[in-house]
Each structure stands twice: as C-alpha cells, then as structure tokens.
Amino acid sequence: MRTWLAAALLCHVAAEQVQVHIVCHTHDDVGWLKTVDEYYTGQNNSIQHAYVHMILDTVVRALAADKSRTFTYVEQAFFVRWWRQQDERTKALVKDLVKDGRLEFTNGGWCMHDEAAPHYVDMIDQTTLGHKFLMDEFGVAPRTGWQLDPFGHSATQASLLSAEVGFQGLFFGRIDYQDLELRQQQRSAEFVWRASKSLGATSQVFTGLTGEYQGNYGPPGGFDWDVRNSDETIQDDPALEDYNVKSRVEDFVQAALTEANMTRGKNIMMTMGSDFQYEDAASWYFNLDRLIQHVNADGRVKVFYSTPSRYVDAKRLETKVMWPLKEDDFFPYADGPHKFWTGYFTSRPALKRYIRDSSAFFQVSKQVGALAQLTGNAKLGPGVEKLAEAMGVAQHHDAVSGTAKQHVTFDYAKRLSRGRNSAMTEVAGVLQSMMEVKAQQDFTVCELRNISSCAATESVGRSSKRTCFALWNGLAREREELVELPVSSAQVEVVQAGNQEAVPVQLARSLPSVTNYGRPAGGASLTLLAQLTLPALGFGGFCLQETGSALPIPAIENVTGGVEVLENDYLSLQFQGGMLSKIEDKVNKISTQAEQNWFWYEGSVGNNESSQQSGAYIFRPNRSQALPVFTGLPFMQITRGPLADEVVQTVGSWVMQRMRLGKKAKHVEITYTVGQTPLEMLAVSPRTAVDYHRRVLVFQNFCSLLELRTNTSSQVDHPLTVFLNQSFEEGLDISEAQKAFAAVQEAFPVVGRQGLSRSRRSLKGWKNLDPGQSRTPLAWPFISLLALTMMQLGEVRCALCILTMFTTYIRPCEALKLLKRDVVRSTDLGVSWALNVNTSEEAQQSKVGLQDEAMLLDNKMLDYLGVLAQGLPFTTLFEMQYPQLHRTWHATLAHLGLPMETADLYQLRHSGASWDRLKKVRSLLEIKLRGRWSSDASLKRYESHAKVAQLYEKLPDSIKKRADSSPQLLKEMIIAFTSRHTPTC
Template structure:
C-alpha cells in the first residue's frame, strides 16, 4: 500500500467512526449465512458445539458450577449455560449439545418461567440436544452396572419429565478406556450410537490407516443383536482441530473479516480449516465427518465461539470445497446410516487404554481403593433403602433422593475412578455420607413400622456403619439387643455378622427362642489398632471380643435375632462355645521379635464339609486348596508384593500416578520374604488363620461352616514412605493350573471377558510395558482355567481394582497404591492419601477364593457375586424385654415376595418413581445373571408372572408396562436404527426374541437379560 492510499484509508475510517452512534445496535441474527445441512457430492462437515463439564475433578461439583476456587481451574458451568442460551436466541441455525444432567438440572431450577419456556423451544427445535443424558459421564472401568443403570435412569427420567425427550446417543468422550458392558447397556437404553474420544494409541493408528474409526460393537455374546450399537471414535478426542479453538482461554486466532482493519485472515483460516477437514476425511468411510468444537468447561463466554463459528460456516461454504454446518451427533449418525454401508464388527472391549508406549492408564483401576469400596457399599445400601421406601412409602422427612444423587455423582469418570484431587475425593465421600445418614433413617423407620404389630413404631433402630472396623455402639454398650437383618436380593441367604462386644460369652436366639450357633473370639490386633486410631485407646479397649453367628434370611425380606449376654450366678462369663486358639507364630511375637526367630512348624489345615485349606507350617502362607465335593485339588500359594513405582527416567519422564501404572521394573518385591506370624482360631461357626506379613500388611483367612469359598480379609497400610518412588501393592495367587496365558475378568460386574497375555484381538500389540499393559479392570471377579484338568480358580472382590495373570496359573490383584509423583495427566498432585494420623491410608477389603470344576464354577461364582454386591442391611435396638414378649408384640420375619425368586434371577431394582403420577408407581427390574451356554441347568430361560410375584398381604400389582433399561420409553415404542455389518449371521430366533414383547404380565428372561417394568401397585 502506498503512503497516499494508507492516508486515504485512515481518513475514511476516521470519518466512519465520527458518524457512529455510541449506542449499541439492537441484537439480531448475524449477517452471515449459517443455514445448511448435508449435501450429496460434498464432504459434509458436522460442527458439534459442545462443552465437557466434569462433575468434579480439580474442583468439587459445587465449585465448578458456581465458578469458585478459580486459582485451581477457571471454570464456571452456570455461565456456560447462561451464555449458550443467550447465543442460541440470536441465530436459529445454531445448535448446541449438553451432557451432564447434574449441572443442567441444577441450572434449570434457578431459571425463571420465561427462560424455561425459551429453553424448551430450543429443545423442541433440535437446537439444544441432550446427549448421553446421565447425571454424569461415568467411568467405564471402576463402575458397577447397578450404579451405572441408576445414574443413567435418574438423568433420563429428568429429561423425559422436563422436556419429553429421550437421548439417542452415548457420548463418553473423556473416560479412559471403554467396556463391552457399556455398549450393551447403552443399546438396551435404546441408544442408536455411541461416540467416544480415547482409545489406545496403537489401536487408533491401525484404525486411522484402515478407515476403521467407526464400527458395529456387540457388547454381549449372550444378548446378541440386542446389545449391538454403532460406535465411533472421534478424530480429535473431544477437542477442535488444531488452531480452531475459539474459547477465551485457547489463544487461537479469531476470524478477522473486517476489511477496514488490518490482519484480515479469512483466506488463511478457510484454507487451514479445509485442510484439517480433508485430513480427517481420509480416515473415515463416508462423505460425513464430525468435528467436536469445544472442550473442558468451554463456552462460559459463548459469544466468542458462536460468532467465530458463524463466520467459519459462512466463509468455508462460500469457498465451496467442503460443506460445513451446525450439527449434532444425532444428525451425524443419521447421515452415516443413510450411507447404507456395511460396517466392521467388534466384540471385545477397549481396555487397557494407553496414550504412549509407557503410559498405560491402568493405575486408576485401583486408585483411591478406599473410595471405591465406599462407593460399592453405599450403592448397595441405596438399593435396600429404595426397596423399603417403596414398600412403606415416600417421606419428605427422610428419603433416598440424596443418596441416589450422591452415588450417581460418584460414578463420574474422575470420581470412582480415583483421579480427582484429594479435596474433591473428600467432597464425594461427604456427599455420600450425608445421603447414607438419610437412608439410615429411612431403613430404621421402615423396619420399625414393619416389625411393630399395630400402630406406629415404638422400636428405635440404629445402624452400625463402621462394622468394617469393628465399631458398633449398640453391641458394645448393650448386654441384650435385637438385630433385624434385611436381605435386598430375591432369594434366601445366610449372613454372618461380626459384632464387637465387651464380654466373652453371649447367646443368640431366633424368633422361636431356639439357640443360634455363635462364636466369640478375641479381637485381632490390627482391628484393635484401627479402633484405637478412630476412638482413642481408652474407648477402643471397651470391646475386646467379636461375636460371630450365622443368620438366615428370606429374599426381599427380613429376619429378627436376639443377642443376650450369658453369665453365671456370680456374674462370670459362661460361654456356650469357646474358640480354640493356637498361636503358631503370634502377631505380637512376630512384630516384637521378627520372623527369623521362629522354628519350623507342621502344616495347618482348615476344613469344613466342602473345602480343605492348607497352610505351610514353615512359611505360614497358603499352600493348597481342595474341593471335597468335586474331588479336585490345586497347589495354591498367596502372598503380598509391591511394585516400585516409576518416577520417570532420563529418556522418558513418564511417572506412575493416579491414572497411569508404570512400575520401574517387572520384578515385584515381597512385603516379607521370611516366615510370617500365624494364629489359628477354630470353632463350629468358622475357623480362621490370622496372618501378619509386616507391621503394615495383615490378613485373616476364614472358612465358614458349609461355605464353598474361602474368605481373605486383608488390612494394608499405611504404606511406608521408605522409598522415593512409591509402592503399588498386590496380592498374588500362584497355582499349578495350566492356563496357557489366558484369564478372564468381568465387565462392570456382568459378563466375563477373555484376556490373553500380550495380545489384543483386533490389532497387533507392540509390548512396551509388560506389566501395566496386561492389567485390566476387575469389578467383581477374575478367574483362570486349566481346561486339561478341568479346574477353575476364581477370585471375587468387594470393589473394583486392577488385576492380571502374568504367568501360567497365576492371578494378581492390585489392592493399594501410594505414590509420590504426579503422572502429568492433569490432576496435578501425587496419589498420596493420608489416614487418620496423617501417615498414609489404611484400607481393609475382602476377597473370596473358589476352586471348582470349570463346568460348575458359574454356580459357585455367580450367586456369590450378587450377594457380595448386595450385602444385607442390619438394624439394631436395645432389647428391654424378654424374647417371648418382644415376639408377641412384633413381626419378626417378613418378605414382600410370594415365593423366592429362582436362583438365577436377581431383583435388581424396586423403587418408587418420583416422577410418576402417584407414589404407587414402582420401577421393577429383574435380571437373569447367567450367560448363554454357561450352565446346563441355569443358563436357560426363566418365566415369571408379575401378578403373583409379591405376597398379596403386602402389595398387589394392578398393571405392568415394560420399558427400556433406563425407563424413559416403553419397549413397544422402541425403534432403533438397524445396521449392516461384517459378522457371520447368527441365530435369528434369539434376536427376534429380544425384539418381542410378552403379552400380559407373564415375562420370560433369557440369559443376561434385564427387563424393566413400571408397576402400578396397591399397598396393603
């Protein structure tokens, strides 16, 4: 430009400015042409405007919503929703998707009537679309299917009752790996598609090369086509193409199209954008691609995004090389469906996830293991709470809603996953704890009402929520007390409570006055230590014994038992049974003198009607298991080890952290290589071997009378801070089973997934981390099989954790982690949890080990998995009268069922529908928990009549309507997109069954099927 022309331009600009009014013009639709949609013969670029709002991560959910604690992260969800709605008003072509219903429902409640009306119009017009629709975008590795279904149902019912909409798309753009079970669950929730952002970098490279980024994913071999869903991997994860992030924190250039000013960049920006689109398109099969235009907590100033997107659409379309428009994942999916292609087929999962050669995200399978255990027990308690609430009625004084929401929030992929900051983990636990208090009141009141013969309840029940550390005020202070045991599953069970008591002799009676076998044992030293940390030395010393007894209960009901202290004429203890105690190498002696001073001993055995457990007399460790009924044995050893964590190396700075598991070598280090401390306790109710591996690792191995499995209760911590790297603690079971490098893990508590060492079914694995790369999530069980000798070794867990089999016949589970370096994946702090004394976290967990033939293992394992995931709820009250008087004035046993459910059917859900037309609307789910062809007896179909399911003296079913899994649409109205894929045709009769709707209220459940019903009931 010459000097003269530059002066001329400046004068023109000055003149224009001089004549401008300072008043802002009225807001109206922009001048840019943004209308459009897919076009034939063009590359169609679907712009998906979105935000990803973590419900807790670096800040807690309330801080994220309000925009507090911004020194950690500048994120303000309420302003995202405020400004997005304002921008949608300005241009009818604009579209936006929203996912996290926890945040949206909170924002919705704050809006005035005019705003709510306007937002409903956006929804009806398809300009605001709810994707996924759960309370949170849940984790897929550490979540159990029960809590997953609950949180999705809670969100879907809100959307249905608020907007009348039913989400079509699963949208898990941030979770760290993807589970078969989620594909299956989402298909059963009537989703048409499932899009996600993270898959293993090697898998993604192969898929990009082969144009295999989109596929048909079958989640369940048992459910067949009913579990199939279209799945797609987003090209950029969930971020925009490089250079096209228009949020205020991104730093990318806006589109400058004012030719009166300098730095006009329209041509440059259009060229760069078209190049990015063409690059992405070469890896996908149709002329449609999806661009995720947004990221974490973006759009808090939505004007920046939408103004630039308007310009981008206008100028790119004017260029003509590609066709770009505002879109949503639903519109994109419909465009793919219209292409009428045959898609590739996938039946395995997307675990483990790695984003680099030494960065396997398998540490979070175990991170914050205490929180994982708390989540599992809280979810189970919630089921009991909802059942009793439905039977007795909803109360505004105390109800299940707070716990329901708190457990739902905890399913977030930075919640139960253990990948949040410490203060956020505390906040998750606080929310759940407050909800538990509400549900304790619900259960206590319900059981009080149900047990009293007439009128209001006069029995004040209490709970003992700290029984896992043997603390219970009622049993410690009352010589006589009543115990009501509520069983939430649909079939009978026996439970063995363990109550701390101050004396050595008690008698336990049932409702008929018959003595129940019981056993009083001295309290283990590690339990005394935990009690002292929590209560203080003096208070902890008030109870030095544990009272244990077996209490049978019917399904969906309760039984009552009575505990009395027994004493002689002079007040001395008169024990009905004294447990025999043999101190082979006592805990106290072990800690004081060290293991090297112990002399060799003979082997120790525990035996009941079904099992023999043998311990090596020299080492004190497990030596073998024998199944007496099946007449099989295995040499099985068990020990505790730890991996040294990596803090990064000179050539690769990847450390082990909250997300990533990276040991600094493949070798493990024993917690103690020498003989361990052992004490044996024997009695008629149970036997146990108490093992002391070190001053921070102890274990009790129990065998109960009549049981088929062996219980391993471990207490670990504080993990010493004696090496700078940190420790990742495992327990390892090594057997003589010839497993051939194959083992099996469950998917979110349901179907088993085959795992092969150093192998992936759909791509060639380059093994760069031989330990971490072979770890998988274990939500409820892991097993390995010796097919030649027909033996299966199974381990069931009480919470989610990581596990593997790194050698033939071997199973290992990571049970605790303490790390001192951050893994550079965003959380910004090491996983160094502290306990009550600030020295490190102590955790206690339980595993159940079974040796059985491969054919009979499902019968041993599946019912146990259901019972472990759904423990009983217990309520206690002082017994101020004799047993006969109490029985005369109370209902002591009760069930809501007319008869127990079949042994392969689980009462998954029974709860009031808070959004129903009345409180007599109940949501019922029944689950068949065996897989196809898994068992000769229990893998067949089961037919039930809902009209006779319940005891008519308790409630009657007046009508039943079947719904999809998340209960937001009737099964008869479900119509999902059908896709062509490359799999071999299968049994069409089975597929047809799952599409059929049974007449009336007689229902048939096929293997692994969950059926959902909305019942109208009348309470008696």
C-alpha cells in the first residue's frame, strides 16, 4: 500500500491539464430546524423546505437513467428509513448502483456526528451502526470520511475515526477563517493530517477541504442548479434565445483553475450540492451532463463524474507531490472576527447530560446482552436496537451540540427516552433471570436520582418494607463505589441479595434541586450512601429494607472561619474562609495551591466593531474578564461520617456546591445547583410559576415553528408581537394575552418594561377592540336581533357562530376551531344533534386542560343548528378567523345604531348561561358542567336571575321592540333558508 508523502515545503502545480472530479452530494441534517422525521417526510416545510424521501427517490432514478452519473450519500438514519420502504425491485437496482460504484456511501455513520461535544465511544457506536447496515445490505465499507458541516474538527476524528477505521481520505468544509486564508495562499487546502503523537504516521490520513476551498461544501458560485435556486442554467440549443454555452464554460473553467491554484497536483474535487438538495435530481443532472460535455469540448480542463473514493485514488497516484503536514486539531473554529464557535460546547447542557447518561445505559445494555448470550439467558432484541438508533441520531452535529430548535431538541430527548424504555424492558428481563433473589415486580430505572427522587427506594419505611435493586459495573475490573439512594426514612439498611449480609451505609442530607422557576416539590430529604462492591463486567444484587432502629444523621458543623480539612489516605482538601485553598495528593506527596470562586460571563449583543451576538453557536462575552457571582465569602457547612465527609458551600443563598470525599476514594465528587435568587423566586406564587412556565413553552414552540429568534432579550419583542396578533386572530380572550405577556416578561427579566414596546402597543390595541367588560349577560331576544341582522347582511356564518357560542357556552377561539365533523347526530341521547369541542384528534385542549367535550344542542329554540351546520360547504364549521367575526359583530352593532361598547363577543358565553338560569332551563350544576367552570365561585354571577333582564331594559326602546320579535323571525328565516338551498357566504 502506498503511503502519503508529507512535508512542510511548498511545490508548484505541474503544468498538466486539470482533472475536475464532479462529486454530486446532498448534506442532510439529522434534525436541526425540523425533526429527523419531518426532514425525511417533507413535513413542516413552512420552517424549511426539505424532503429527503424525494431526494433518494429522484437520485436513484437519475442514476439508473445514465451509467456515467455518480452520487455520494452520507446519513444512514435517512437512508435506512427509505430502504425499509422500498420493494425488492428497487432494492436490487440500488445494490447494482452500489456495486458499480455509482452510488457511494461516504462516512457511512447514522449521522454526521459532531466532533467536540460527543464522547468518542458514542462517535464510534454511531459510525458502527451505519457501517454494519451497509455491510449487511451491500457488503461494502466506506473508504472516506465526509465531515462537511461540524463546527471544528478533532484529532480523534483524524486518527481514531478516519485512519484507524480504514478511511483513506477525510474531507470537511469548515476551518478557521485565518487558517483558511493562509492555506489558500500557500496551496495547502489539501494536506496530510497526522493527529496522534503516539501513533505517528501509522494513523495519518489524506485530508482535503471542500466547496472550492472557501469554507463550505457547496458548488462554485453560479452553478447551484437545485430547483429552489435561480442560478443560470445551461442553454445549449442555438435555435432558442439566451444561448450561453460560451459564458457558462468560461465561468466554470476559471472557477476550476482558481481552485487548482489553492492545492497541489492536477486533480481537484468540486462538490456539487448542498443542504437537502437533489429533491429533483433530474434538474441537477440535466445541467451537469451539458456542463461536462461543453467544458470537455473546450479542452482547457477535463471534467467527469466522480466520488470521494475515486478522487482519493487519483490523488494517491500523484506520487511526486509533497503534501503539507498537519499535526494538531482544528479547534476552535471561527468564521470571522469575534465569531468563535465555542458557545455550543455548553449549549443545552440538560440534553448533553441526557445523551451522556443514555450512552452509559447503552453500553450497559450491550454488555448485559453479551453476558446473557454467554450464560444462555434471555437475549436482547429490538429494544436495544431502538436505543442504538436514538443514540445515533443524538450524535448529529446539531443534536449533542445543542444547536437545534426547541421542538427538535424535544424530539431528540423523546427518542432517547423511548429507546431507553425499550432497552430497559429487555435488560430488566435478563437481569431478573440472573438475580439470585427473584424480584416480585419488573425492574425500573430511577431516572430522577440526580434530584434525589426515586419512588422505589423512597417507599421503603413508608409504604413498603423492602425493595431490591441491581447495579451493573461496566468496567473490566472490580469496583467499589459509594452509591446514593434517595430515602424517606432513617430506619433502613442495605443487604446483599444473596447472602443477606449488611453493607456499610451512611445517611446524608439531600441537596435541594432547582428549576428555572424555583425549587420543585418532591424529592427525598435524605440520601443513603452505601459502600458497594461490584464484580468486573458484571452486576451485584442488593436489597434496601426497613429496620427497627434509625441510622444516625451526621451532625452539621457551621464553619465561620479558620482552616478546615477533608482527608482520607489518598487526598487532602484544605479550606480557608469557606473557600478551597489547597489540594494534596498524599500518596505522591504533591500539593497544589487552589483559588476557588464562582463567575459568570455577560453575553454580547453586538457592538460597533461587530454585530455578532453571543448565542447557541458562538460564545462572545462583553468583556474578557469573568464577573464574580458573589463578592463575599460563602457560608460553609461540614458533615463527617463513617463512609464520607463533605463540605457544602452556599453562595449568596442561591448557588450551592458540595464536595464529597469518600473514605476509600481517590477522587473528589463535586455537585452544584444554581437557582433563582430568593427575591426572584418570591416574585410569583408557585401556582403562577407553573402557569408561566406552560405559557412560555407555548410561546417558544410558536417561535420555533416560525423561525422567530429569541436567543437574546433584545429579540423577544418582535416574536411576542407576532404571537399576540396570532392569538387575537384565533379568538383568544385578552386576559390570555395579558398572562402570556407577563409570563414572557418573567422569563426574560432583563428585557424590562421598555424592551417590549411593540408587544405593549399590541396589547393596548387589543384592549381598544375588546375593552374587557365584566362579561355582563345579554338577553336572548337581543342575541336573536344581532343574528337576524347578520343574516340580513349576508353573514350567515357569523350568525351561526354567535348562536353556537350562546347555546353551548364556548369561547370564540373554541368555536372557530370547530370542524363540520364535530357536529354529530345523537338521537340516542334524546336530542337530534351534539357538538364535540376540543377534540383529541386535533390535539386541542380547553382552557382548563380538557379534551373531547360533548355539548348537546338541546335548546329547542336552536334545534335547526345541526341541520344547518351539516349543509355548510366548508371543512371547518365557520371557515373564518376571529378578525372577520369581530368586524362583522361591530358592523352589526353599527347597523343597528348602537355604539361598539354595547356588547362584546365574549359576553355570549356568559349570556347563554345567564339566560338558561333565568328561564330555569338548567340547574347551577348543569351550567357548571356545560361551561366547564372549575370552581363554584365562577357560578355566583348566574345566581342573580334578574340581572340579565335589568340589562335588557337599559337598551333603547326601538331596539327592544325589534328584539322582542326577533327570535321567531330568526327561526323562520333560517328554516326557510335551509329548505331552499345550502347556505354560502
């Protein structure tokens, strides 16, 4: 096998014809602005147009049409979805394309993984998952790496996941802008990467940049022929206008020569494709076929379809070329001044932690499965495979990086949760079959132990006397660990499941957990520390059980000053003034002075020098110096016990850090919590905080769907303004808007009152349209007059809508979401028609969180509603939005000579209930159930039967006279209208 010659010397390109390798490809993110399934199925295209299923369909057809064409594909998460849906004929065609090298898989992993945030084991696993599929189905292994889009590149990728997996080349697009400029000048855009100092030349790999060596992975400028772009196509028919072969050939030749002058040798690669391109592959290949024909006829350069592996083979034949040598990594990545992509190192830390925990469980699952096969116990099945696929998706460079949209992040977490649950069912079955003591119930995993919550262990001493558990040791050596078990009683002990021997234990106080809205309820106040020994690559079974005597809780020592020491046989930690001041390795007699504090960075919102803001991708603080969280000394407490000693430091009452040193430990455990300051937590009640949290999630999901940015406080005003206008159009009450505004202001406190000027004006405009009256009831004759007037004005839909709201007590936003199918026959219930409100099929919920609420249309005055509704030609029942209903309502009042403030649409709900109570149509309990009022206090307004009549008497005499005759006239008009024809408006 030839080796790559590497040198730090420059050399000139030989005066030979440039060979241009056209590499057709698509870069398909496994989730980013949309979820992985939305990208595959083409759903949610209002966010981003992308349809991977069609990409693969049309590419296969285009390759089959011309044997000279080639295509490169990467992400197996998508390809496997597509493959599972194909018939045998298509599969046979694809196998032939792969065998002929015309469809080439490069990278070959489940995704194009990130290179900074994942653990290297997860990178290996996701690569293995994709490679195994390719080997099983096609008998091929990828020969090249293709890391186009990750935000920086690691030495691990170059050595372990390129050279060591058999890749002969590695290609990517993004490197630091200054490094890129230097490589362009020195013809170093392709080089040999020798990243491992220990493995040396044995792990080096030929590496090249993509995208004309311009820091991307797309085609040359002007040659992007995707159907969504407008670059000039090749028009080579002289009989037609706009013949442009000469200019197109000249542009391409110059692009090729420019690229050739940035590297060495006569071969160059042109990446023809980009994000989610080739949805209509015929458009691309139509132009590429003609480009190749006419450029080759020109003769200055030679162009042909190729693949990354063919390109590497051609470069390897250029044996006289001396390649530059790279020996470190490509971190941090910056694409301009003040644009260092280091923010994603810590973005979405909860997701990063969940992925890492899921990885640990995945490794355990594989080990348990291997042991089960060796011992003849039950085998693991598709559950672990589901977790493997979820983990593969999670390593994508917009997943574990924390740079995906919120609903996509939820999807990543949901997939991991489902995968863990599926794998856990299988792993639990295997472990139960291997336990010496058979469990009475299925095993479960305590997912919330990190916040001191585990129902199984907390129940001991409270509702149960014993619970057994298993711990798996994934290391290839025996392991002794301090294990934390949340408990609710001090009268407990831990014994080995087999011989029932007690193990050493110690009680400790649990640290309080925090959320964005304060400290949550629940969680055990005590934690039991158990010193457990586990065999190598095996598990131990133990039982937590109730005892007759209570364990002592170690005393807390409040430290006010002086020097305190935590130590065991291996380590010594010295504290002075509440701060860590010295660390000593007692075995090797090495001591280090330490300085401890807590700091934070203030993110930049841009300045005159650069508009770049700090965000999920880019970390840009306002200043280089970190700011201290607290300028005083922390409050420190020490507890000492038989198994461990620990220090808890409280900083300003809202930052807590615990350092625990086990008696046998060679390391220190550090745990911290950071929560809102005390006054912030007291700003809203716990109940309001929960409501605010729900409303902020609704707002953030809305912003995510419409790609409205809320990365910084200064960006909140515009999305909130759009959100409020959308809420108004949906017919929500202004009180809902005011609560949403308050919730968003609470979630972004630095915005301040002046920071939401447009949102505040929107609320004011809403209030002017809907003055927010006290929901006084309107009499049925007046409602009939309004509906009759609307009918006379040709607004049948609006008339039907207000009658429906009156008789069913539903809100405008609920009425406008109704579908025709929600009006159903219900003769078995003694009435002709019923109405389904907030149907679960449409994922709707009422204000009080209910779904699938049935309303009988049992008002005899309105028994024609069902027939009329069924006759409407619309999909939705009323086929309009709130602004139209609102305008018609005001126009009707104006037509009657009444001012706008006479009546409000939201009075209809309360008017129906008041009228029913006045006429004794329903009891208070029936009204409460029909109106879905959660408390009896809401019904007090309906106990005053005379109020509706009194308000009716306040109307002008001319209006009352017309209103008195309106119910009968309205009924006659609608019946006559229904009998003549289907209503249209």
